[in-house]
Amino acid sequence: MTRRRQYLTPRRMFLVLFTAALIAFPLVVKQGSLHRLMILVFLYALLGEAWNILGGFTGQVSLGHAVYFGVGAYTSTLLLVKLGITPWVGMLAGGLVATILSQIIGYPCFRLRGHYFVIATIVLAELVQILFINWKWAGGAIGISLPLLPESWLNFEFNSSKLPYYYISLSLLATVVGATYLIVKSKAGFYFRAIKEDSDAARSLGINITGYKMLAMAISAFFTGVGGVFYAQFVLYVSPDNVLQFSLSTLAMLIPVLGGIGLLWGPVLGAFILIPMSEFTRIYLSGAGSAIDLVVYGLLIVLVAVFEPRGLLALPDRLRRGGRAR
């Protein structure tokens, strides 16, 4: 009886139904604007999941993650525009370049602790943005518009319908969530969490904390870069203002913090709450510079930080009495 219970837990059933619903969604709901909304939800959930690996599980709060998103986007775009290389290869390249950049940034930053580290991530991201603004070859402040190519999977451009983008972004999100799940159960995942809990104790158990922080950073940056490539292909435009901006770094952090930092599904929950709310306010409270959604974000973050720093997904746990297994 226990055997059967193990495979069909309520949780698993919910996940299966949820995934099925997401897959069926565009076939049932035909409104293009809602497809677009879901695509953004998936993209930002991906961004949040990627951030979570470094910030949630390993405890290294980066407020400069936009830099990996942007570098990914620029890499694939430049490869496409200058060398005609398909964005699929560009996606791999974008992820890799973002990873390499993350190691360059991580090397000095991880020698810093606490606030110094957080501020350093902000400062370095700003620095990269300024460099791109002044880099004429890469479009400078104006950025680069991607060429309108014939619609095809090879070209990674689809005009007649948003469906391919929908399923691509959903697949990417599923991949990142799956990867995170595998990581969390692995030696690296245990080591990441140990570093977050108590790095001195971790060292006494033989863990090379800088090495593992760099690893977490690499994985996080890779997926963030991939997300950037998708975004570039989706909006067909990259510029320092739409792929390297500080508000993107903010969102990358906000989504996991709201939904559940250090929890596998936290960022997904966070994105499902934040993005629709953002679009809603943008449409219905227009004319206010769309800032109201960020006002609400800010307020939510303060509330989460004050009342449940572990995020919304941790609330049910809190309602249970302590001492029992999860």
Place this chain on the structure above:
Amino acid sequence: MPELSILPQMVLSGMLIGFIYALVSVGLTLIYGVMDIVNFAHGEFLMLAMYVAFWLYALIGLDPLLSLPVSVLALFVVGVLTYKLVIQRVLHAPMSAQIFATFGLMVLLQNGAQFLWSPDYHLIQEPLLAGRVEFLGLYAGKPQLFAAVGALLTTGIVYWFIERTETGRALQAVAEDREAAALMGVNSDRTFALAWGIGAACVGVAGALLANYYYIFPTVGTVFVLVAFVAVALGGFGSVPGALLAGVIIGIVEVLAGLFIGPAYKEVIVYILYMVVVLIRPQGLLGEW
């Protein structure tokens, strides 16, 4: 290669803005020194002060010179309120929660300002303080000069307060050892509230002074707060004289970088400076208190 003859003029401009940077940083370093919390919303406090000055001017024609006390008082209240409503509740939470709290506040205030008052840039058109002065062949705008002097004076007052008054010494005591201070009868809760109040008031002064000549817009705080982070790290977290020295250094470095490398790269130099300082000399120039 620009003419070297304009160098002294540039250095003077750098110094003048540097004193403002210093005052903004003093507020930040005070809060950090007393309670180990970095106020990510510090730039937004500055922005609020500037808007207070602006609205008083736009709505009732009160010159920023005269509305300065209002700005200062308003910001003092904002600081204390922030402490009571938010910070007090995350005092014992992990550092990440503290970061999220002030960061969330920053997002809230910055976008709240944009929502309420639009992203438009405002400028006080006819302040009482206008025109330039000349001294030894160098020019300085009267508002800039007044702001710099005001900033220097305020920094001096804060420093005097910390070193010479009993309340100020209590602040130092709590900064050094909270428990020991409590044993001596120092109420750390009130001390923290005071630190936030004064820290915000410093920025209140800076904002009111800046309003005389600087553009006022919702994200104006970001410009200054990043510089403040660098100045606090450079001067030494918790050191008021350090913040003063660092602020002026950054002001000058920024101007010189703009001159010799290019205006686009002004900030890059400051950011590189931050990385160099925290990696090579994390305690900054003047260390703790």
Place this chain on the structure above:
Amino acid sequence: MNQLQVSGLTKRFGGLTANLNIDVTVGDGEIVGLIGPNGAGKTTLFNCVAGIYRPEAGRVVFEGRDVTGWPPEKICRAGVARTFQIVKSFGQMTVLENVMVGAFLHNARSAAARATAMEVLEFTGLAEKQGMLARNLTIADKKRLELTRALATGPKFMMLDEAMAGLTPKETQEAVELIQALHDRGITILLVEHVMEVVMPISDRIVVLEYGQKIAEGEPAQIARDERVIKAYLGVEYRASS
């Protein structure tokens, strides 16, 4: 050959000399107790061996290798495990997960790490609590967990920093039994301890520090009668049981 050899160790903090010219040896399989009044420099010595501090002078040699100044993770990989005076459990992780972190040192796969962790948990008696969150344990259990976790790294040498502090007499007795069990397993033990009634009976040898220097060394019975030691602990009377 001595498993651990500390020679001429000196550690300074600014103007304060915490350890001066200390020599300590520990033989394979011994239990050595490190005692001394508060502020004598026991934890500093401990931390110098464990890699937290780098000494100004002197050498630490473990199994013939000079490990002076090695970082803590390298020292652990060399076979030295330690516990902390103020317990450092991974609070948000379960008891089993805590120990698995230790077990991963010599196991790459989760299944193997889990098996090693379970074996060690059985040995130290915490197996039934494997699913509890570490932060919900009692102090005694947290200390036991920390020891279990350190043991999971497969050490040849264990350093225990005030393992008995804050325990009830019953808990202390259980801790002593655990240390004996570790000893029987062949693990060398160096312990820093304040509780005399514990450290004297179980140690093969005692090293006494005072004001940063070694003032005595020998068998517990000798130490208990040593004049300098008694003076150092002025006011505390301890008589070796006859």
